[in-house]
Amino acid sequence: MRAVRHVVCALSGGVDSAVAALLLRRTGYQVTGVFMKNWDSLDEHGVCTADKDCEDAYKVCQILDIPFRQVSYVKEYWNDVFSDFLNEYEKGRTPNPDIVCNKHIKFSCFFHYAVDNLGADAIATGHYARTSLEDEEVFQQKHIKRPEGLFRNRFEVRNAVKLLQAADSFKDQTFFLSQVSQEALRRTIFPLGGLTKDFVKKIAAENKLHHVLQKKESMGICFVGKRNFERFILQYLQPRPGKFISVEDSTVLGTHKGWFLYTLGQRAKISGLREPWYVVEKDDSTGNVFVAPQTDHPALYRDLLRTNRVHWIAEEPPAALVRDKMMECHFRFRHQMELVPCVLTLNQDGTVWVTAVKAVRALTPGQELSCSEQKSRAPAWALHRAKL
Numbered sequence: 001m002r003a004v005r006h007v008v009c010a011l012s013g014g015v016d017s018a019v020a021a022l023l024l025r026r027t028g029y030q031v032t033g034v035f036m037k038n039w040d041s042l043d044e045h046g047v048c049t050a051d052k053d054c055e056d057a058y059k060v061c062q063i064l065d066i067p068f069r070q071v072s073y074v075k076e077y078w079n080d081v082f083s084d085f086l087n088e089y090e091k092g093r094t095p096n097p098d099i100v101c102n103k104h105i106k107f108s109c110f111f112h113y114a115v116d117n118l119g120a121d122a123i124a125t126g127h128y129a130r131t132s133l134e135d136e137e138v139f140q141q142k143h144i145k146r147p148e149g150l151f152r153n154r155f156e157v158r159n160a161v162k163l164l165q166a167a168d169s170f171k172d173q174t175f176f177l178s179q180v181s182q183e184a185l186r187r188t189i190f191p192l193g194g195l196t197k198d199f200v201k202k203i204a205a206e207n208k209l210h211h212v213l214q215k216k217e218s219m220g221i222c223f224v225g226k227r228n229f230e231r232f233i234l235q236y237l238q239p240r241p242g243k244f245i246s247v248e249d250s251t252v253l254g255t256h257k258g259w260f261l262y263t264l265g266q267r268a269k270i271s272g273l274r275e276p277w278y279v280v281e282k283d284d285s286t287g288n289v290f291v292a293p294q295t296d297h298p299a300l301y302r303d304l305l306r307t308n309r310v311h312w313i314a315e316e317p318p319a320a321l322v323r324d325k326m327m328e329c330h331f332r333f334r335h336q337m338e339l340v341p342c343v344l345t346l347n348q349d350g351t352v353w354v355t356a357v358k359a360v361r362a363l364t365p366g367q368e369l370s371c372s373e374q375k376s377r378a379p380a381w382a383l384h385r386a387k388l
Contacts (some may be wrong), residue, residue, distance in 0.1 A: 008114035013053030016126030022190040038077040057345040080104040093366025103179040128166035177187035178370040242287030265362025301359035
């Protein structure tokens with residue numbers, strides 16, 4: 001008689017992870033729910049939002065009759081996610097902390113806690129994503145240490161797990177999972193991968209999970225919440241005043257408190273001006289921010305960028321790219337944006353040139369890019385942090 005599989009499910013206190021745990025329980029797995037506290041934050045009423053989320057996650061476990069655990073990764077989150085975020089912003093770049101959090105916290109700290117401390121056969125999350133493995137194949141995976149080095153031997157890790165797009169293309173979250181390691185992916189189940197958000201809500205309503213169904217969906221950067229971003233970031237970074245300068249005629253239009261407060265493509269709120277101006281460039285030597293008068297100004301568009309070293313999700317690097325030094329694929333640099341056809345050119349140092357078939361708006365240094373071999377697939381590779 002086969003032993004019951006033990007799956008440890010990350011619970012956020014929201015509806016998606018609650019339904020993920022419910023579906024795992026229904027399948028017959030032994031399920032443990034774990035709430036991760038990653039940030040000590042207060043909402044606009046001075047209430048710690050993490051405590052409320054923890055209570056909601058605990059209530060989910062009570063309703064489903066499964067064990068509940070709470071772990072704190074506040075220190076790890078500060079060191080690996082928030083410090084990186086501040087460092088990137090101070091350099092004038094635009095990082096994505098959700099991607100970094102998934103890489104270092106959920107699919108590293110939590111993953112190892114579940115496997116090493118709780119004896120999990122697999123972990124699960126409420127992300128809308130899929131992999132190329134069926135559940136039973138996930139349970140058969142052995143621990144394989146990923147080889148170090150610029151390019152690992154292509155035959156050391158066979159049958160690499162692919163990250164695939166969710167059935168609900170609007171909710172698909174594979175962009176945020178594009179830096180997750182092969183080790184974690186091969187031991188992860190995504191119960192919501194084949195479902196739509198509407199169906200997930202229906203399941204919650206039919207199974208007494210109304211307390212999470214009624215919650216507003218969390219959007220934006222978790223540690224900022226509903227607070228003013230400029231006010232928040234200036235608590236950690238020193239103001240570096242500079243000027244807003246028109247990219248068209250070099251006219252000084254106003255002043256700002258720090259060039260790191262602005263990202264390419266965003267509307268610049270310039271005191272005294274009614275018409276909108278948009279950030280097109282930043283000068284780190286002077287602190288000046290260059291702006292253009294239309295949201296579709298030509299200065300906002302680029303068709304070429306170079307990445308940092310690439311995180312290859314499955315095959316490292318793809319055979320076609322090694323053979324031909326160039327390869328056609330699709331990329332995105334924001335969640336839910338349309339995939340853009342492009343050509344990759346591989347450099348000897350492991351970086352990649354990305355040439356878009358048509359120029360795209362607001363390509364920004366520091367952003368994470370994810371590439372897909374096919375337009376219907378989720379990222380096959382994550383192109384780490386754009387350099388323009």
